[in-house]
C-alpha cells in the first residue's frame with residue numbers, strides 16, 4: 593500500500609511516544625484512585641506564529657529540570673503539565689493534530705495555558721502565517737491566538753517577538769507583525785498576559801514562569817510594568833555586571849577583543865532588565881558580556897533597535913552619580929581624556945625616573961659639580977658608584 597507523506601506522518605504520529613503519552617486525559621492519571629494522590633493535569637498549548645523556533649530550541653536546552661521532566665513529568669507537586677500542542681515537538685500532524693487541539697480547547701476551556709512564540713502578522717489578514725486547516729481552509733496565526741487567548745487560563749508570550757514584536761516587527765515590518773499584547777488590545781481580550789522576553793529567552797525563565805503560574809496561580813507572579821516576572825527581570829544587567837568597576841573607572845573597550853566595559857561598543861546593559869550576569873547561560877557556563885559581546889538588550893521593547901544593535905546608549909540609572917565618569921554624556925571625550933591623562937602621568941613618571949637614573953649615574957645635576965669625591969672611593973678612581 594502506498595502512503596503519501598502526509599498519511600505517513602499522521603500514522604506515525606498516532607503511535608509516537610511524543611503524541612498521546614504526553615497528553616493523558618482524563619485525570620486521575622496512571623490509575624491513581626485515591627483523591628489525595630490525584631495529580632491535576634494542566635494542558636499547555638504552545639503556538640508558534642512568526643518565529644524562528646529559537647525560543648523552542650532554547651527551551652530544549654533546559655538543564656535542571658530538563659524540558660521533558662518539566663513539561664511532562666511530575667516535578668510540580670500535585671500538578672502535571674501536559675504539553676498538548678507544539679508544532680515542533682509533537683509528532684502528530686495534519687487533521688489528527690488539529691483534532692487534538694480542538695478537543696483540548698473544548699474540554700478545558702478556561703483551564704489551559706497558552707504559550708505564544710513569535711510575532712503575529714496582520715497584513716493580508718495574516719495569511720503569511722497559517723497553522724493547520726479547518727474545512728480545507730488555512731487558519732492564520734492571528735485567528736489561533738485570538739480564539740485560544742480568549743479562553744486560556746493565562747497567556748504567556750515567550751521571546752522578544754511575542755512579547756514586544758521583536759525582529760519580525762522591526763522597520764519596515766512589511767507583514768505588519770504585532771505582539772500578543774497588541775493583538776489582545778485590537779480584539780479587546782482582557783485575559784492576563786505574562787511576557788517572558790529574550791532572543792531567545794533563558795530556559796529557566798520559561799520553565800520558572802510556567803511552573804510558578806501552574807503552582808501558585810497569577811498571584812504567585814509579581815510582574816513589572818511590562819508584564820515581565822520580576823524574579824527574572826527585576827534588576828538591570830548593568831547593576832550586576834562584572835565589568836561595572838571598569839565602567840566606573842572609565843575603562844572602556846574601544847574595539848572587540850579589548851578589555852574593559854563594552855558600553856562604547858553599544859552594550860545595552862544599562863537599560864536592560866534581566867538576570868543574565870547572575871544566572872549565566874548554557875547550563876551556567878557563560879553569558880553575552882563575559883563572552884566579549886555587548887548585551888544587545890534582547891529583553892527590552894526597543895530590541896532590535898532602529899539605528900543599530902551597536903549604537904551606544906545612555907545609562908538608564910546612575911546609582912552613584914558623583915563617582916561615575918561622564919559615560920552618560922560625551923563618552924568618547926571622557927574616555928580619551930582619561931587616556932591622555934594616563935599617558936601624561938606615565939610620561940611624567942618616566943621623565944622623573946630618567947632624571948633619577950641619570951642623576952644616580954652622575955651624568956647630570958648640580959651634585960656632580962659640588963660634591964667632592966672622597967679619597968679612596970670609586971668616584972675618585974673615575975668609576976661609577978658601587979651598587980649596594
Ligand code: SF4
Nearest residue numbers: 833835853854859861
Ligand atoms: S555597560 Fe555593559 S559591559 Fe559595561 S558595565 Fe554595563 S553591562 Fe557591563
Ligand code: SF4
Nearest residue numbers: 868880887888889890
Ligand atoms: S545579556 Fe543582554 S543580549 Fe544577552 S541574553 Fe541577556 S539580555 Fe539578552
